[in-house]
Amino acid sequence: MFLTLAYASGLRLSELCQLRGCDIDSAPDRMCIRVIQGKGAQDRYALLTTELLDDLRLYWRTCRVGAKASDWLFPSRSNPARAIDRASGLALLPPRA
Secondary structure (H helix, E strand, O other): OHHHHHHHHOOOHHHHHOOEHHHEEOOOOOOEEEEOOOHHHOOEEEEOOHHHHHHHHHHHHHHOOOOOOOOEOOEOOOOOOOEOOHHHHHHHOOOOO
């Protein structure tokens, strides 16, 4: 899901690592991902397709059972109260050619 979200939304690695469930705006008239304090400490919005939203909902139902909207979308494995760190996010990406 991490790679799918990165590719489909164009989010930076550091932005992906800091996403919370409540940052996904699935209202039909909005369909966006809110990025808080992204590059340059700027807030911004990324587009959210219906296919990506369906994938995110499936991920949330299967992998984040019992999570609240304010919880991290990709929590740290060692401490679920913290977000995944950039180094762990890099480990999820395929090696460069």
